[in-house]
Amino acid sequence: AQRVTQPEKLLSVFKGAPVELKCNYSYSGSPELFWYVQYSRQRLQLLLRHISRESIKGFTADLNKGETSFHLKKPFAQEEDSAMYYCALSGGGSARQLTFGSGTQLTVLP
């Protein structure tokens, strides 16, 4: 079975402060990990995926297989980063369906 855990439902930081959104997963094989973001009144969209090793909007995430974690980080938060963030895993099965965590609502305060 595959599972994604996001321990924080709500996270508030001040503008310019570092931010880290935690994600832990449970999966027996080699997972593909993603972060999806949903801004207010917008649809769910892909932010980044671990295999790309890219930085999107200043965010990065490193897959740590030893700790089974995929935390999302940004060194200097901006107000426009306020959104709901979902960590997701794509594992086995022909559908390669996404298993989502319950999400973290990030609020960046001015």
Added chain:
Amino acid sequence: ETGVTQSPTHLIKTRGQQVTLRCSSQSGHNTVSWYQQALGQGPQFIFQYYREEENGRGNFPPRFSGLQFPNYSSELNVNALELDDSALYLCASSFSIAPKYNEQFFGPGTRLTVL
């Protein structure tokens, strides 16, 4: 390029009724996945359709069924509605099923309320 669209936006039904939700895939996509998102939760996979065939199913009962049409649009049907079926239903389209990094593009969702 047209994004994923869903209809209707909102829907209110009563317990025991049947409902059909519709999704139009993004242009060029041949795979559609449906998710249920209960309040305060992340999306939960219902099933996926690839080239008009079901290609994987989550932990949902048979009263949740679907269709995919030759133009790759899709329907989600739910029979014998229960109060717990109240949720946001999301459709996501992607190209093919087996690329390692199959980005799914989500629609805006249909909010279903069961009274």
